[in-house]
Amino acid sequence: MLVPQLRGQSVASRSNETKQRILNAAxxxxxxxxxxxxxxxxxxxxxxxxxxxxYYHFDSKRDLFDAVLMRxxxxxxxxxxxxxxxxxxxxxxxxxxxxxxxxxFTTPLLQLLAEDPDTWRDYFALIAQINNSxxxxxxxxxxFFDPLVRRFIDAIRRALPNxxxxxxxxxYHFLSGALTLTFAETGRIDNLSNGxxxxxxxxxxxxxxxxxxxxxxRHICKPD
Amino acid sequence: MLVPQLRGQSVASRSNETKQRILNAAxxxxxxxxxxxxxxxxxxxxxxxxxxxxYYHFDSKRDLFDAVLMRxxxxxxxxxxxxxxxxxxxxxxxxxxxxxxxxxFTTPLLQLLAEDPDTWRDYFALIAQINNSxxxxxxxxxxFFDPLVRRFIDAIRRALPNxxxxxxxxxYHFLSGALTLTFAETGRIDNLSNGxxxxxxxxxxxxxxxxxxxxxxRHICKPD
DNA sequence: AGCCTAATTCAACGTCCGTTGAAAGGCAAA
DNA sequence: TTTGCCTTTCAACGGACGTTGAATTAGGCT
Numbered sequence: 001m002l003v004p005q006l007r008g009q010s011v012a013s014r015s016n017e018t019k020q021r022i023l024n025a026a027x028x029x030x031x032x033x034x035x036x037x038x039x040x041x042x043x044x045x046x047x048x049x050x051x052x053x054x055y056y057h058f059d060s061k062r063d064l065f066d067a068v069l070m071r072x073x074x075x076x077x078x079x080x081x082x083x084x085x086x087x088x089x090x091x092x093x094x095x096x097x098x099x100x101x102x103x104x105f106t107t108p109l110l111q112l113l114a115e116d117p118d119t120w121r122d123y124f125a126l127i128a129q130i131n132n133s134x135x136x137x138x139x140x141x142x143x144f145f146d147p148l149v150r151r152f153i154d155a156i157r158r159a160l161p162n163x164x165x166x167x168x169x170x171x172y173h174f175l176s177g178a179l180t181l182t183f184a185e186t187g188r189i190d191n192l193s194n195g196x197x198x199x200x201x202x203x204x205x206x207x208x209x210x211x212x213x214x215x216x217x218r219h220i221c222k223p224d
Numbered sequence: 225m226l227v228p229q230l231r232g233q234s235v236a237s238r239s240n241e242t243k244q245r246i247l248n249a250a251x252x253x254x255x256x257x258x259x260x261x262x263x264x265x266x267x268x269x270x271x272x273x274x275x276x277x278x279y280y281h282f283d284s285k286r287d288l289f290d291a292v293l294m295r296x297x298x299x300x301x302x303x304x305x306x307x308x309x310x311x312x313x314x315x316x317x318x319x320x321x322x323x324x325x326x327x328x329f330t331t332p333l334l335q336l337l338a339e340d341p342d343t344w345r346d347y348f349a350l351i352a353q354i355n356n357s358x359x360x361x362x363x364x365x366x367x368f369f370d371p372l373v374r375r376f377i378d379a380i381r382r383a384l385p386n387x388x389x390x391x392x393x394x395x396y397h398f399l400s401g402a403l404t405l406t407f408a409e410t411g412r413i414d415n416l417s418n419g420x421x422x423x424x425x426x427x428x429x430x431x432x433x434x435x436x437x438x439x440x441x442r443h444i445c446k447p448d
Numbered sequence: 449a450g451c452c453t454a455a456t457t458c459a460a461c462g463t464c465c466g467t468t469g470a471a472a473g474g475c476a477a478a
Numbered sequence: 479t480t481t482g483c484c485t486t487t488c489a490a491c492g493g494a495c496g497t498t499g500a501a502t503t504a505g506g507c508t
Contacts, residue, residue: 014457032358037260040496050457055497056380057455125358132356134256134349137410146416169417171430174402181401186361188400192370193393208394212440219439220432239485264466279467281485445502 019057021047024119027068031122034129035065035136038132069130072123073144077106080148084155102175103157106210109183110202121185121200128184131176156217163221171220175213182209234262243281245271248343251292255346258353261361280313289439293354296347296370304372308379323438325379326399329394330434333407334426345409352408355400380441387445399437406433 025046029038040061044051058064083104087096112120130136153168160168179186185199199202249270253262259302264285282288307328311320338345354360377392384392405412409423421428 018455034258034260034357034359037359038260039494041494051496052458052498053456061496128356129353131412132352132405132408132410133258134408134410135258135261137408137412138415141412142415149416165417166421166428167432169413169421170428171436172416173406173413173421174433174436177402177405178398179401181356181404182397184356184358184361186356186358188355188361188365189393189397191362191366192373192396193389196389197393197397204390208391208444209398212395212398212444215439215443216436218428220436242485263464265464275466276468276488277486285466 018047018049018053021155022049022054022064023068023071026064027071027119027126028069028122030065031125037063040064044172068126069140069144072120076108076112076123077148079112079144080105081151082110084151088155095159096155097214098159098217099154099210101152101159102210102217105152105175106179106213107206108192109179110206111203124180124183125185128180128186131180160217160221162223167221171217174216178209178213181192209220227345234354239281242271242273242277246273246278246281246288247292247295250288251295251343251350254289254292254347255349255353264288272363291440292350293364293368296344299338300332300347301369303336303374304329305375307332308375312379319383320379321438322380322383322441323434325376325383326438326441329376330403330437331430333403334430337426348404348407349409352404352410355404380445384441385446386447389443398440402433402437 018160022043026038026043029043029046032038033074040054041051044054044065054061054064084101086098087104089099090096109124113124130140149172153172156172157163157168182205187199189197190199241435246267250262250267253267253270258264263280265275267288268278278285278288282291309327311324311328314320315324333348337348354364373396377396380396381387381392406429411423413421414423
């Protein structure tokens, strides 16, 4: 099948562009106010398009919400899988340290932020809200992130042999809470510290979060 | 001024009872669906009272939301202040360990859950959502919890002398994320672990969370 | 040119929203 | 019994909600 030469802009790409504009507007607004706090009309006003167009490109408000999540989930998972690949590549004979594994879980997020701050800031804020919501947390986090998370926990299990599953899962849960709050950039730490700390200071986070978490794992996950 | 003998139920106490019924319904619903995900009509249906009554007892939906938060915040802060008092009482001459301080921050929450599970479960879920929301996180957490949190950080500072403020605030931030997610009981860890772990298993949390966090503090907050 | 399909606009649907003013009920004081 | 205050009900307001069907536009194909 031949791909036709496109003069100017094809219909399909025009459609995809508006779809992305809608997703961008939705991502930003959902991140700030949550699913219920945003109306389809607001989103389409922000996207500069007619309300009905939302329902041409997506089945429903809920479907649009899922599409916002889905759009970046695969890429984010790929980046983190690649980081863990690199660690395992480096340690084909010996075992990596937990620090290296945790860093493979966290530093890709910092890289994404460095590449395209505005985009990923909103996405991470959205993930934080979902992770902490009884409504979405159980289902959506599981759906989008379980395979990656399981692989990381397996890697940590090998780095801390004979740890119990319960210890590993609980420690991952603590990691998950610390990580999502930190990347949500709610402004909380800025207020609490009277400006000593800056939510968006990624170097400060990179210097502390992986080491903090690794120390916690090390302390809890010991051979039975 | 004389307090009149009340035959049956006084007007004032009748009023306070419905007010509490409204707050209970609001707490439960806000915890599950967030501020915007709940309507005043839903709340009043759940509370078994007329819609307009919400606006007799509270100024607005937002005011009701604040009242839900405020109702338990003072008591919760008192319990945690008392726990830290006890630690400082025990260590008037020597310094307490970080473990003891962190436990004074976390175990009161477990006690509240043991006393009245249904009530506090919803409240903690609500706090978790607020803490992770860009909309509320900065302002509300600061308003309700800053004095207590500052006192705890001061105590940790004395237990880990010469730590930098930035280290202390960041480590507290990680604690905050881990703690609020853990007490939110979203069901996430149950799914992830295929039932190995149980969100509501407070013993499992008590055995791991304080030790995990203390190890993190110890590792990061070292003399300059 | 004319057709076909995909993309977009327009106008509207029924429903529910947060909120309010006025009326009704209940109970203590006089 | 009447008065007066506190609490609760009733009915409604204007507006915004999620969603839809039909009409319009735009662009590639023959």
